[in-house]
Amino acid sequence: MTDNSKKTTNDETNSTGAGEGPATGAKLSGEMLTAQLLALLKNWSGYGYELAKRLEETGYAGCNSGTLYRTLRQMEKSGLISSAWDTSRGGPARRMYSMTEAGNLFLDNWISLIDFHKKSLNMFLDAxxxxxxxxxxxxxxATGANREAEKPDNRGDEDDR
Known part of the structure; x- marks a missing residue:
């Protein structure tokens, strides 16, 4: 009998975004990584290397460069970001990423969804x-009542005298 279950790699997590805990750096997966990248690109355009550094600075060190660039390509195919080659600096050309209007809408919707879940989770935790x-x-x-019931009743002894 063979095991056909899917094995996950270090960059993969389940659909809930669960992965390594904060002690080793939060893991980003799927839409969470997309949303984080869009948040970084909200008012700033950047190169892949700069985005990786900013992810690391914000506590998301678990994303390797292969995952980052695959995600950026997918985001561009989906119309969430655009890119252009920057040859203005010395050295090799670098791809500059910018958020599109569709990316801005995605991020706004994502933030609203996260805020809704945050409120729901807070209500659950409070309850x-x-x-x-x-x-x-x-x-x-109940423990106090049991202790009272276990105390000897000395009043009955006094009446018997």
């Missing part, structure tokens, strides 16, 4: 904390 506190309070009161 969970309240339920946990109520449960602890109930356990404390």
């Amino acid at each position: 969970s904390a309240m339920m946990l506190e109520a449960s602890k309070s109930f356990q404390r009161s």
